[in-house]
Amino acid sequence: MHTAAATSAVSLEKFKHFKQTELSCVAEECNGLPHSHKILKKWARGEKLLLLSQNELLNYNPFPSQILFKIWSLCSEHIDERKICNAVTPDKDVDGFHVINVGRMCLDQYSMLPATPWGVWEIIKRTGIPTLGKNVVVAGRSKNVGMPIAMLLHTDGRHERPGGDATVTISHRYTPKEQLKQHTIRADIVVAAAGIPNLITADMIKEGAAVIDVGITRVQDPITAKSRLVGDVDFEGVKKKASYITPVPGGVGPMTVAMLMKNTIIAAKKLLKPKALEALTA
Numbered sequence: 416m417h418t419a420a421a422t423s424a425v426s427l428e429k430f431k432h433f434k435q436t437e438l439s440c441v442a443e444e445c446n447g448l449p450h451s452h453k454i455l456k457k458w459a460r461g462e463k464l465l466l467l468s469q470n471e472l473l474n475y476n477p478f479p480s481q482i483l484f485k486i487w488s489l490c491s492e493h494i495d496e497r498k499i500c501n502a503v504t505p506d507k508d509v510d511g512f513h514v515i516n517v518g519r520m521c522l523d524q525y526s527m528l529p530a531t532p533w534g535v536w537e538i539i540k541r542t543g544i545p546t547l548g549k550n551v552v553v554a555g556r557s558k559n560v561g562m563p564i565a566m567l568l569h570t571d572g573r574h575e576r577p578g579g580d581a582t583v584t585i586s587h588r589y590t591p592k593e594q595l596k597q598h599t600i601r602a603d604i605v606v607a608a609a610g611i612p613n614l615i616t617a618d619m620i621k622e623g624a625a626v627i628d629v630g631i632t633r634v635q636d637p638i639t640a641k642s643r644l645v646g647d648v649d650f651e652g653v654k655k656k657a658s659y660i661t662p663v664p665g666g667v668g669p670m671t672v673a674m675l676m677k678n679t680i681i682a683a684k685k686l687l688k689p690k691a692l693e694a695l696t697a
Contacts, residue, residue, distance in 0.1 A: 510527075542659060551603065552586065630663065
């Protein structure tokens with residue numbers, strides 16, 4: 416079967432010998448076989464219009480059910496991340512980064528939700544942590560993580576896309592740590608998504624608070640000299656006071672993957688004909 420994904424793979428064939436990867440476009444076909452196109456920074460700088468044209472093929476071809484873009488920071492000087500994200504048709508935008516999906520989320524309407532914030536939401540809801548009228552602190556204001564988490568938690572639970580009805584405070588890089596502590600010490604739920612190791616310590620958390628660690632940073636272990644992943648929370652100290660706490664790794668990360676797969680299934684179902692969908696759900 417000759418799909419748009421295969422077409423774009425042929426177009427990029429001459430670049431396959433490049434090892435350095437700065438940007439990856441992944442399209443999942445209906446038969447479950449992924450196509451991954453890796454584009455060199457040097458090439459992307461001169462030919463970024465081709466990237467958009469390949470994406471256009473994926474948008475209008477019925478076979479790829481989802482389109483996932485990974486834009487690395489090294490591409491920032493020559494790739495317009497917002498332009499690339501908005502080039503993906505909203506129905507195939509499993510990242511939830513398209514401006515239409517972001518807008519619908521902010522208006523409490525059904526949309527493709529970003530995977531990590533949705534994963535945090537599912538952790539809270541499935542664990543039974545109450546949010547109605549509770550104080551929540553979100554440390555981090557990124558447009559892909561911090562902001563969507565705050566939106567999901569503070570919005571009206573009676574709307575089309577129910578929210579958490581919590582009182583949410585958002586901190587960021589310019590929030591002094593002492594001021595941050597004044598907020599977290601009163602918070603029923605703390606979501607750490609700043610990317611700063613040990614930002615949240617035990618003295619900043621009240622007894623019984625729920626702490627969700629979204630941060631992930633690779634650091635060198637002072638004893639073994641090997642690299643390891645840590646979150647934004649001092650896990651060993653905070654776990655003695657928290658009623659719930661997520662580890663890093665193994666906490667929010669697997670939920671992000673699960674929600675991304677759920678978005679993929681939602682996107683694929685939208686493309687199925689009624690009879691095919693009926694057979695799938697039978």
